[in-house]
Amino acid sequence: MQTTGPTLMGIDVLWAATLLSAFATLCLVYAIYTALSVRDPMAKRVKALNERREQLKAGITASTSRRAKLKSASHATDRMRTLLASLKVLQESQLEDAQRKLVQAGIRSKDAAIAVIFGRLVLPIVIGGGAAFYIYGLDGFPEWGSFKKFALFAVALITSYKAPDLFVQNKISKRSKEIQKGLPDALDLLVICAEAGLTVDAAFNRVARELGKAYPELGDEFALTAIELSFLTDRRSAFENLAQRVALDAVRGVVTTMIQTEKYGTPLASALRVLSAEFRNERMMRAEEKAARLPAIMTVPLILFILPVLFIVILGPAACSISDNLIK
Incomplete structure (x- = not known):
């Protein structure tokens, strides 16, 4: 291949830059397409749960x-x-x-x-x-x-x-x-729903609809809990089923709080507000812990990937000029 521009280690720099620019443009187009074609991950699950509820109402288990x-x-x-x-x-x-x-x-x-x-x-x-x-x-x-x-x-x-x-x-x-990420937001919405006068099953259903797009797993669990609250005779069983379906201590704490408020008649909004504040503090502490570990984690990628690229960008033009002068 005949090269007319500057070369680095026998590779035409302009040709390589053209290929890299084309690849970056392709990645950008794909990212824009992915962002514009986002589908609702909760729609299919909500549809299936609603169909299941209608089947249970009609006494039909399956088509x-x-x-x-x-x-x-x-x-x-x-x-x-x-x-x-x-x-x-x-x-x-x-x-x-x-x-x-x-x-x-x-x-x-x-x-x-x-x-x-x-x-x-x-x-x-x-x-x-x-x-x-x-x-x-x-x-x-x-x-x-x-x-x-x-x-x-x-x-x-x-x-x-x-x-x-x-x-x-x-x-x-x-x-x-994924469920742990959206749990504080879900508790805040439950507090708002409880203070607005909604029942527990209606509050769970509303939270499932509102958070289904951002947190589909959490929305799925809350929607299923709302269905069980409307069908089961013992509301405690619905909360216990939620604790069994999710392997999180935070969800078990929420379930315990819901059961106690149902049993003793304590204010639900104040208890959920305290739990939401605790979960947000825990999430902030986890984020600070990850940020504190970041300098040690970035040391190896910095040495292996970032510094060599930086040296190539800084010394590359000088190396190309020296190579062309020596060839001449």
Whole structure:
């Protein structure tokens, strides 16, 4: 390739700058498109919850098409359940624990608990057996010693066994963080609704609508709690279900406060206002803690990525000029 402009390490600087400018323009167009095409993440969930409420009112649990899908899915679940029961590895306590964690992860299908337990059984056999066959049967990694081969087999076996739990725990952690971000705002809105004279279920429903776009996970939980408050005879059960669905101590504190105000008749707005102030202080403390860790965290990226680029920007033109003068 014939170069007419300044070069750096044999690369035409103008050509490289043109490519980088085109890539930056493409990224900018994609960012604008993403910002303009934001969809409401709460609309689909609210629609599903409203359909479920109407079905419960009408005494219908599912439509015909949904029943067909559930029936096909239940056949696969029944096969897995039968296999696990025949091997005597399916325990009721284990099933309840898996269902509770899946609900905290936002997965409310009861069949998913069977799939998680089945994955714990099948994945070690498939992945661990495949690793053992490759390492010992096909003599994979012949230059490795026996200890390294056994360590690789053990890592593959343990990782495949823990993979379903790690996946569920990761979803629980992400969902809990998203709910924790919007909890102070939700409590402030609950205080406003309580002072405006709305009932508890109406207040939860209004907060779910208002915060559904910004915090869809929190809006989903509040909308489901509002539905349970309107259907269940015991309102305490609806609050306890909310505490079980969210793996956060802050939500448990809110549930305890709601139960106590229902039982003893204490003012709801003042109690929620105190909780909201505490949660905001905790959020500010977490932000200050992250800001205090930032200089130590930025040291390695600064040395590896920012300083070399800075040196290239400062010394690049001089290096190009020196290179052109030496070539001439």
